[in-house]
Amino acid sequence: MYQIKKLIVCLDQSELDETLVRFASFVAQVNQTKKIYFTNVIRNMNIPKEVLQEFPNLIENMVEERKGKMKALVNKFFDKNKDAELSFMVKEGQLSKKILKLAHEKSADMIIIGRKVNLSGTGVLSQRLARRASCSLLIVPENSIPKIDKLLVPSDFSDYSKDAMEEAIMIVEKYGGKAKIFCQNVFSIPSGYHFTGKSYEEFASIMEMHAEINYKKFIRKIDTKGIAITPLYTKDEDDDPVEDILSKAEEIHADGIIIGAKGRTAATALFIGSLAERLIQMNDRFPLLVTRPKGKNAGILDYILEI
Known part of the structure; x- marks a missing residue:
């Protein structure tokens, strides 16, 4: 995976912004990030021409006011990193279109972005960006601690x-190598x-045994860099692996969940996988990192921006 050298932080002038700035500071410190774009998008205002003629500085003043608020917030909650260049846009x-375009132009x-729980707002943006962004996406629920x-x-x-998994290993390595990674496989028992001639319990044992074998094959292909990785095998009882994942995250007191986007090529770029989709929908407690090999969606950006 790649290092986080260029970071876009989506602020919306809500209470969630403080949490996002704190996470941006944390990510930047761990990765020695070089460029951070704190961004706020104003919805189409549709101000009549007559009003703009009467008040020609209206939009300019609004933009400067928002930039000023972002700067004040960053100055308060962002730990200074002498190597990081900060921009306010x-x-x-x-x-979604403005963020996608910015990510493409800046090669982010x-x-x-934030996930609102009690604050007003929806999670639609998270799903759109997860499907269409040409880079990884970190979704941070309100009041999360980095x-x-x-x-x-x-x-x-x-x-x-x-x-x-490689992203998780790189994060832990940069953080000092002491954090623990849990690799969870959720398996189900086929209805037939x-x-x-096997009982349910016997077949469950067979499925878990094969999960263990596949994990060993899987992890052999990865340079773990000496970081502790604990495999977990969870039997899905209700055909809802997302509930099993969130329950396990709760059980181990996870600080975050990392999942790979399914679309790895331009042909599959709009498909992040049903598991990632449902995690984005249902998870409102744990920071969720949806990883994507950088630039894989870039080839279809023009099409995306027309949707």
Whole structure:
């Protein structure tokens, strides 16, 4: 995976901004990030021409006011990093399109956005950006605390699960190598198991055994850099692996969940996988990092911006 050298932080002038600035500071310190774009998007204002003629500095003053508020917030909650160059950008238009375009133009490595729980707002933007961004996406629920002691990486032992695991290893390595990574595989019992002559419990043991074998094959392909990785095997009882993932994250007191986006090529770029989709929808407690190999969606940006 790649280092987070260029970071976009999406602020919206709400109470959640403080949390996002704290996370941006944490990410920047761990990664020695070089460039951070604090961004606020104003929805299309549709101000009549007559009003703009009467008050020609209206938009300019609004933009400067918002930049000033962002700067004040960053000065208060962002730990100074002498190597990081900070930019403050205010744009007008549709939020997802403006962020996607900015990420493409700046060749961003990560976008940080918030997940509102009690504050007003929706999670639609998270899903759109996760599908369409050409880089990784960190979704931070309100009141989250930036720390890395335990990370949960759900895995089906695929290539995009490998991306997520390598990202987790790189994060922990940069953080000092002491944090723990838990690799969770959620397996289910096929409905036709009884045709084999095995009991439910016997077939569950067979499925878990194969999960263990596949994990060993999976982890052998990855340079763990000596970091402790604990495999976890969870039997899905209700055909809802997302509930199993969130329950396990709660059980181990995870500081974050890392999952790989399914779309690794331009042909599959709009598909992040049903598991990632549902995690984005249902998770409102744990910071969620959706990893994507940088630039994989860049080839379809023009199409995306027309949607």
